[in-house]
Amino acid sequence: MAAARTSRRLWRAALAAIVLMAACSASGEEYLGRDEFLVLAFGDKPPQMHTLWLTEETRTAAKAAVGWVPVALRLRYWQDGDRTAWILEDIGRDQPITLGIAVSDQRIERVEVLAFRESRGWEIRYPFFTSQFAGLTLAPDGYLSEHVDGITGATLSVRAVERVARLALWLDAQVRS
Amino acid sequence: MRLRSRLVGLLWHWHRRVGVLAAFFAVLLAITGILLNHSSELGLDRSFVDWPWLSEAYGDAAPDLPAFQLGELWLSRASNGRVYLNAQEVAPCSGKLVGAVQSGALLLAACTQELLLITRSGELVESVTASTGLPTPLQAIGSIDSRAALQADGSWWLADLDLMEFGTRAAAGGAVISQLVPDRLPEQIRAKIPAPDQWLSWERLLLDLHSGRLFGRMGVLWMDAVAVLLASLATSGTAMWWLHRRRRQLVPDVRCS
Numbered sequence: 001m002a003a004a005r006t007s008r009r010l011w012r013a014a015l016a017a018i019v020l021m022a023a024c025s026a027s028g029e030e031y032l033g034r035d036e037f038l039v040l041a042f043g044d045k046p047p048q049m050h051t052l053w054l055t056e057e058t059r060t061a062a063k064a065a066v067g068w069v070p071v072a073l074r075l076r077y078w079q080d081g082d083r084t085a086w087i088l089e090d091i092g093r094d095q096p097i098t099l100g101i102a103v104s105d106q107r108i109e110r111v112e113v114l115a116f117r118e119s120r121g122w123e124i125r126y127p128f129f130t131s132q133f134a135g136l137t138l139a140p141d142g143y144l145s146e147h148v149d150g151i152t153g154a155t156l157s158v159r160a161v162e163r164v165a166r167l168a169l170w171l172d173a174q175v176r177s
Numbered sequence: 178m179r180l181r182s183r184l185v186g187l188l189w190h191w192h193r194r195v196g197v198l199a200a201f202f203a204v205l206l207a208i209t210g211i212l213l214n215h216s217s218e219l220g221l222d223r224s225f226v227d228w229p230w231l232s233e234a235y236g237d238a239a240p241d242l243p244a245f246q247l248g249e250l251w252l253s254r255a256s257n258g259r260v261y262l263n264a265q266e267v268a269p270c271s272g273k274l275v276g277a278v279q280s281g282a283l284l285l286a287a288c289t290q291e292l293l294l295i296t297r298s299g300e301l302v303e304s305v306t307a308s309t310g311l312p313t314p315l316q317a318i319g320s321i322d323s324r325a326a327l328q329a330d331g332s333w334w335l336a337d338l339d340l341m342e343f344g345t346r347a348a349a350g351g352a353v354i355s356q357l358v359p360d361r362l363p364e365q366i367r368a369k370i371p372a373p374d375q376w377l378s379w380e381r382l383l384l385d386l387h388s389g390r391l392f393g394r395m396g397v398l399w400m401d402a403v404a405v406l407l408a409s410l411a412t413s414g415t416a417m418w419w420l421h422r423r424r425r426q427l428v429p430d431v432r433c434s
Contacts, residue, residue: 119385
């Protein structure tokens with residue numbers, strides 16, 4: 001009888017643990033909200049949001065400079081002195097990845113993955129990868145000033161982050177000039 | 178000794194039951210895992226599934242593509258996940274297309290996880306997601322006094338498309354919410370939208386089978402549970418082996434004494 005009772009308790013505990021773990025592991029694809037990113041970039045009082053229209057001229061210049069420009073005609077950014085923050089999207093393999101890039105004094109200060117929708121490559125959200133971008137600038141050839149180590153199995157996502165980082169640096173220079 | 182025997186008995190009892198429960202999924206995970214590891218060599222990312230019923234299960238409503246008519250323009254979302262203005266591709270949109278509305282010079286296409294702002298000539302002005310402040314999942318879109326309003330979480334929220342603010346709840350009662358009813362996309366437009374059978378690759382299918390996403394959120398939760406069961410099998414198996422080994426080491430000593 002005692003063994004059966006113990007067994008039932010164990011079974012219930014295991015079931016509760018499974019449900020809890022499953023609920024935790026199946027959390028959504030949105031890692032960070034806009035406001036949370038802005039707090040990370042600017043502290044408790046983020047500046048006002050600005051709008052940048054990507055005219056045909058700007059699009060051509062961006063493509064020539066960094067080789068990529070988003071499809072959207074309008075971008076949002078935040079600026080406080082020498083620091084700007086951008087929320088940009090690029091497609092990794094099939095789905096868009098939403099990234100937050102903070103640039104200060106023409107150097108990347110922070111890269112955050114706000115949302116990841118692909119089934120592979122989500123490792124790019126971790127600091128071991130994103131911290132490599134800190135301090136990088138835009139080289140004259142349109143690439144980042146230093147090499148960023150990739151992640152096996154996440155090549156396309158890594159490339160997307162690099163593209164977006166390059167564009168953020170270029171856009172930062174445009175809005176500050 | 179008695180406690181150990183009871184523990185081994187209990188472990189055997191559950192190990193067998195959990196083993197039977199997890200066996201099918203362990204084999205499924207192993208096979209799909211091996212195939213995914215070699216998907217490029219096997220060409221699984223370049224070959225496509227030709228089962229219309231499965232495409233439909235993925236949300237591809239190809240036989241009756243829902244669309245919203247805005248004047249002479251039609252907004253629809255094809256099975257490749259992209260929104261089309263008439264036959265012109267605009268941009269990918271996350272989730273099912275739940276509505277469309279005209280707001281000033283812009284057309285708004287609302288998918289469950291994303292809102293697209295589109296010009297009347299089919300250019301994407303901006304895309305808004307939960308990461309950029311959109312309340313999700315969106316259930317509907319409409320307009321209140323010519324102002325765009327979004328339904329999420331059972332409430333209607335007024336959309337400020339300049340500031341990208343969606344935090345103002347529409348006044349309950351009294352307001353008239355205009356919504357478009359989904360219609361059938363005209364055949365002459367549908368014929369120009371790329372056929373849906375070239376998007377569901379075998380690799381995607383295997384990935385979704387491996388992760389359980391093929392069966393939606395519940396499938397993912399179930400595969401998580403299976404992963405926990407497999408881990409518990411490894412633990413109970415190791416524990417039983419260790420207890421059995423201890424017993425074998427102890428028994429000769431008893432005999433000798």
